[in-house]
Amino acid sequence: MKESPIFVKAFDLLVWTLERTRKFPKDQRFVMARRLEEAMLDLYDRLIEAGRVKAHRAMALGEADLTLERLKVYGRLCERLRLITPAQYEFLSTGLGEVGRLLGAWMKTASTGAVGS
Secondary structure (H helix, E strand, O other), X not given: XXXXXXXXXXXXXXXXXXXXXXXXXXXXXXHHHHXXXXXXXXXXXXXXXXHHOHHHHXXXXXXXXXXXHHHHXXXXXXXHOOOOOHHXXXXXXXXXXXXXXXXXXXXXXXXXXXXXX
């Protein structure tokens, strides 16, 4: 069975993030690394919930959207604090943007009650 593109992209970003945060300076591993990791895991959790529990889909998608906004802020902050390079920030930002577009489409489909949503 083919996995939905939002799950593939979010999972790839999750792995990428976990690989990067391991390299954060020790004084930031328990601050920014933890926040970024937890937010990425939370995003993926909300996507799973939206995909599996139809009764909670709208709420889970809304929570995923909020978490995505937090991730964008955390990414900017990490780049500003020089915890990630500008190129890494661009990669993260682009990936989050792709997830955001997929999430927006899913939210629109879910709100119209389309079949398969």
